[in-house]
Each structure stands twice: as structure tokens, then as C-alpha cells.
Amino acid sequence: MERPQHYRFHNGEKAGLPFSDAEYEARLAGLRAIMADKGLSACVFTAMHNIAYYSGFLYCAFGRRYALVVTAAESVTISAGIDAGQPWRRSHGDNITYTDWSRENFWDAVKTVTGTGGTIGIEGDHLNIQEMARLQAFLTPAATVEVHQDTMRQRMMKSPAEIALIRAGAAVADVGGYAIRDAVKAGVREIDVAMAGRDAMELEIARRFPDAEYRDTWVWFQSGLNTDGAHNPVTGRVLQRGDILSLNTFPMISGYYTALERTMFVEEVDDASLAIWNANVGAHELGISLLKPGASCAEVTQQINAFFAERDLLQYRTFGYGHSFGVLSHYYGREAGLELREDIDTVLQPGMVISMEPMLTIAHGQPGAGGYREHDILVITEDGNENITGYPYGPEFNVVG
Numbered sequence: 001m002e003r004p005q006h007y008r009f010h011n012g013e014k015a016g017l018p019f020s021d022a023e024y025e026a027r028l029a030g031l032r033a034i035m036a037d038k039g040l041s042a043c044v045f046t047a048m049h050n051i052a053y054y055s056g057f058l059y060c061a062f063g064r065r066y067a068l069v070v071t072a073a074e075s076v077t078i079s080a081g082i083d084a085g086q087p088w089r090r091s092h093g094d095n096i097t098y099t100d101w102s103r104e105n106f107w108d109a110v111k112t113v114t115g116t117g118g119t120i121g122i123e124g125d126h127l128n129i130q131e132m133a134r135l136q137a138f139l140t141p142a143a144t145v146e147v148h149q150d151t152m153r154q155r156m157m158k159s160p161a162e163i164a165l166i167r168a169g170a171a172v173a174d175v176g177g178y179a180i181r182d183a184v185k186a187g188v189r190e191i192d193v194a195m196a197g198r199d200a201m202e203l204e205i206a207r208r209f210p211d212a213e214y215r216d217t218w219v220w221f222q223s224g225l226n227t228d229g230a231h232n233p234v235t236g237r238v239l240q241r242g243d244i245l246s247l248n249t250f251p252m253i254s255g256y257y258t259a260l261e262r263t264m265f266v267e268e269v270d271d272a273s274l275a276i277w278n279a280n281v282g283a284h285e286l287g288i289s290l291l292k293p294g295a296s297c298a299e300v301t302q303q304i305n306a307f308f309a310e311r312d313l314l315q316y317r318t319f320g321y322g323h324s325f326g327v328l329s330h331y332y333g334r335e336a337g338l339e340l341r342e343d344i345d346t347v348l349q350p351g352m353v354i355s356m357e358p359m360l361t362i363a364h365g366q367p368g369a370g371g372y373r374e375h376d377i378l379v380i381t382e383d384g385n386e387n388i389t390g391y392p393y394g395p396e397f398n399v400v401g
């Protein structure tokens with residue numbers, strides 16, 4: 001029996017995607033305008049965020065290779081045989097399945113769409129050295145051109161359909177936040193509180209999106225010393241009266257990440273901690289007021305820096321004050337051109353979606369020790385912003401248990 005290198009396994013009917021066919025065609029039209037401007041015959045995307053953005057398909061690699069190939073006429077996902085017909089059902093456009101019989105079957109499948117000798121757009125921030133060598137060997141391109149900055153700029157501007165999905169995600173994050181608040185008590189473990197928030201969000205996503213795929217929603221709930229970093233994993237630490245807490249809920253809906261993050265305390269908060277917490281809340285409110293069309297990321301950052309410096313707290317800041325939302329996750333994707341940092345000059349425009357999330361970390365053993373962080377999601381409008389996060393911040397609501 002002669003086994004194929006690749007084939008089309010269009011098994012079953014197309015499933016409902018996160019967005020309409022018209023939405024995906026509009027995104028592809030924007031990409032093809034980039035391709036025409038750069039003289040590209042095809043783009044070969046390998047990163048999860050661009051594949052998901054242009055096709056709706058979010059792959060699970062497990063060591064295998066995946067791609068989306070876009071030409072002037074075609075949009076084709078390339079997926080591994082282990083996934084059978086799911087990539088075709090869950091993607092806009094065509095799909096080719098490659099087999100495991102040879103490690104080079106993936107690039108041979110890509111070549112059936114791109115042809116050889118063309119000018120190929122690539123993601124220079126994702127395609128590793130080994131895969132770049134294989135691309136060169138199989139596609140023999142006349143040239144390769146990096147397009148990841150161009151696609152990032154396209155993704156930064158959200159369509160109404162994207163904003164609607166992000167808005168729903170923010171509401172789901174609030175549901176997780178309230179479930180966590182209800183679960184916080186002295187004597188329970190971080191992991192127990194985290195599971196309560198995660199389960200509440202999973203159920204809410206399933207209620208709101210009955211035709212979606214469900215995966216990757218999670219909670220980072222930290223206490224005491226474990227609050228010092230924004231991305232510290234959950235542990236089995238038992239909560240105690242007076243502990244500082246960090247509530248972080250992260251619903252994932254079809255590759256779209258949203259977040260709610262709040263400082264909390266168990267039953268009581270001491271004066272030193274309260275002063276730092278109130279200062280961080282003040283920075284949060286200032287930052288929200290600054291997010292409007294025409295403001296640059298660097299300008300917003302400098303003004304919040306000045307707020308903290310006036311209070312002798314700037315040295316406790318740990319990272320930038322916010323970032324873009326859309327197709328992203330903790331293991332893929334980031335619109336690095338829209339982050340609230342000193343070295344980002346991007347000017348805010350209506351249709352962008354960005355967080356405000358100042359954080360101060362006071363070292364263990366000092367008065368007010370712990371990590372303080374508030375996080376809201378803002379949609380930039382024609383004359384300001386709309387805050388789509390509903391869960392309250394600050395001491396009045398978040399001293400709990």
C-alpha cells in the first residue's frame with residue numbers, strides 16, 4: 001500500500017466559528033492588501049495567534065507543526081493527521097491534513113499551496129532556524145519577507161464583532177471574580193478558591209457560547225508572599241486572617257483572552273497595606289482617565305510614573321501598566337505594539353482594546369509586604385474609553401471572608 005504524504009479529510013460539516021464568514025473574509029482582505037503592498041505571492045503563518053485570527057482554528061501542537069497558507073485566492077490550514085477532521089470543521093477556508101510517515105510531509109503540504117520560487121511572507125518572530133531552513137529547501141522562495149509587525153498592527157484594531165466577544169469575556173471574568181470572593185475564607189487553600197472561580201467561568205462560557213470549543217480558562221489566585229509576582233502559579237497554601245490576596249480570572253473564549261485582577265485581603269487590612277493599596281487604586285483611576293484617542297502609550301506611562309514617584313513608590317513598580325486584548329494567551333500571542341511602557345510610542349485610536357493594570361510589589365518583611373494589582377479592560381472610543389470590567393476594586397469591597 002502506498003501511503004499519501006497529505007490529503008484532504010473534510011469529515012462532517014463545518015462547525016460554527018467564533019465569527020461570521022464575512023468577518024474572516026474582511027480580515028483576509030486586509031492581509032491581502034498587505035501582501036499586495038509587499039509584493040508577496042503567499043504568507044505562511046505558523047504562530048497560533050495569526051492562524052486563529054485569520055482562520056478561526058486554534059491548534060494544539062504537541063510537538064507537531066501547523067500552518068495557515070494564504071495566497072491571493074486561497075486560505076488553507078495545514079494540520080496533522082492526529083487531529084483528523086477537526087481543523088477543517090473549525091477553520092474558515094480549506095484544510096490539508098499531512099501524515100506522520102515522513103517528517104517532511106508538513107512542508108510538502110505547504111508547497112502544494114504556495115508553489116515554489118515565490119516571495120513568501122513569514123513571521124520572523126516565530127519561525128525558528130530549523131523550520132526556516134526547511135522552508136527554504138522546500139519552497140525555494142525568491143525572497144522571504146517578515147510580516148509579523150504588519151499583522152500585529154492589523155490585529156490591534158478590533159472589529160465590532162471582536163469587541164462584542166471581548167465584552168462577553170470581561171463579563172465572564174466578573175462571574176469568576178464573584179465566585180472567588182464567595183470562596184475566600186481563612187483556612188481554605190489557594191487551589192480550592194481557584195477551582196471555584198474556574199468552574200464558575202467554564203459554566204458561564206458554556207451558557208453564553210453553546211457551540212464553542214472549551215479549553216484553557218484558568219485562575220491564578222495567590223496569597224501572602226505568593227502575590228509578589230503577577231504570574232505566580234496557584235499553590236496549596238492555606239489562607240490566614242490578614243493575608244493579602246491577588247484575584248486573577250482568565251476566561252478563554254475561542255482563543256480570545258480576557259482578565260480580571262484585584263487586590264483583596266482576608267478579613268482585615270493593616271494601615272501600612274491600606275496606604276499602598278489606596279495609592280495603587282489612585283494610579284489605576286488616573287490611568288483609566290488617560291486612556292483616550294490621541295494619547296501615546298509612552299505618555300500615559302510617564303504620567304502614571306510621575307504619580308508613583310510623587311509618593312515615593314515608583315521603585316516598587318514591576319512591569320508595564322497595560323496591554324492590548326484580542327487573540328492572545330499566556331502561551332501564544334501578544335500585540336507588543338500596544339503596551340503601556342516607556343518605549344512604546346503607539347497612539348491610541350478608537351477600536352483598540354487595552355488594560356489598565358498598575359502593580360506595586362513590596363518585599364517580604366517590609367510594612368505592607370505583598371503585590372497590589374488592579375486590572376480593568378477598556379475599549380477606546382471616539383472621545384475616551386468604555387470600561388467593560390464590572391467587578392468592583394478597592395478596600396470597600398475586597399476585604400472579605
